[in-house]
Amino acid sequence: MIPFEHYEQSAAYLREKLGDFQPEILMILGSGLGQFGELVEDPILVPYGEIPHFRHSTAPGHKGRFVFGCLEGRRVAVMQGRVHLYEGYTPEEAAYGVRVMKLLGVKRMIVTNAAGAVNLSYKPGQIMLISDHILLFPITPLKGPNEDRFGVRFPDMSTAYTPALRALAKAAAVEVGVPLNEGVYMYFPGPQYETPAEIRAARLLGADMAGMSTVPEVIAARHCGMEILGFSLATNMAAGILDQPLTEEEVLECGEACKTQFSALMLNILKRM
Ligand code: HPA
Secondary structure, three states: OOOHHHHHHHHHHHHHHHOOOOOOEEEEEOOOOHHHHHHOEEEEEEEHHHOOOOOOOOOOOOOOEEEEEEEOOEEEEEEEOOOOHHHOOOHHHHOHHHHHHHHOOOOEEEEEEEEEEOOOOOOOOOEEEEEEEEOOOOOOOOOOOOOOOOOOOOOOOOOOOOHHHHHHHHHHHHHHOOOEEEEEEEEOOOOOOOOHHHHHHHHHHOOOEEEOOOHHHHHHHHHOOOEEEEEEEEEEEOOOOOOOOOOHHHHHHHHHHOHHHHHHHHHHHHHHO
C-alpha cells in the first residue's frame, strides 16, 4: 500500500510549481490522444519523472507529463500519458495521479482511452461515452487497508460515471456534430490483445468496447468522491471481428486521424462544465 505521505509529498511538489494556479478538472489522455494537451493555454509542464514518488509511463504514444493551464476558461490538469498494469504497476500505482489531483483540490475527472470496438455496430473512429464498466479481474486500487482520508471502505459504483455530466457530454456532442454512442467499457489487463473468444464473451456480457486502462483510475476517483466522465475512442475492431491482426500502429494512427473530432468534443464539454 502506498503511504498517504507519498501522495502528500507529490501534491506539495506540484503546489509549489503551480503557485496560485488551482486545477479544477483532471483530464487523462489515452494512447494517441495526448496531442490534445498541446491546446492548453499558458501551459505549465511538469514531467512525471520530476514529481516525488510519481510513476513514469512507458507505453507508446504516452508523453509522461502534466500540462496545467486553461482550456475554454476551465483550469485543467492534463495528464499526457498514464501508467498501466501491464507495465508492471499495481492498480494503486496506476491510479496514483488521480489521488494526487484530489489532494490538489480537483473535483472532476475526464478520462479517455483507445479501445477495441466489441459492439459490431461501431466502426474505428467511433467515440463512446462510457456509461459503466465491467471489471472481472481481481484488481483494484482499493485493495489493502482502506485509506479513510480518500474515501469509504466500500464505495458505491452504481453511478460512477456521473449521470449529469454524461447528459452534458451528449448535448455537447450534438452541438459540435460528433456522433457519440453511450456504452460499456470492459477492462482487460493486457498487454496482449484479447482473443476472439474473450471478445465474444465480452459482447455476451454486455460490453461495447474493450481496453487496458481507465478502470483503476475511475475506481480511485469514485472512492475519493470525484465526478467522472469517460470516453473510449475505437481505434480498431476488437479481436476476431475482422480477418486481420491487431497492431499498435493502427491504434496510434486512429488517434491521430480522429484528433479534430475528439478535440472539438472535449473543448465543447469543458466549456459547458
Ligand atoms: N483491445 C484492448 N485495448 C486496446 C485495443 C483493443 O482492441 N485497441 C486499443 N486499445
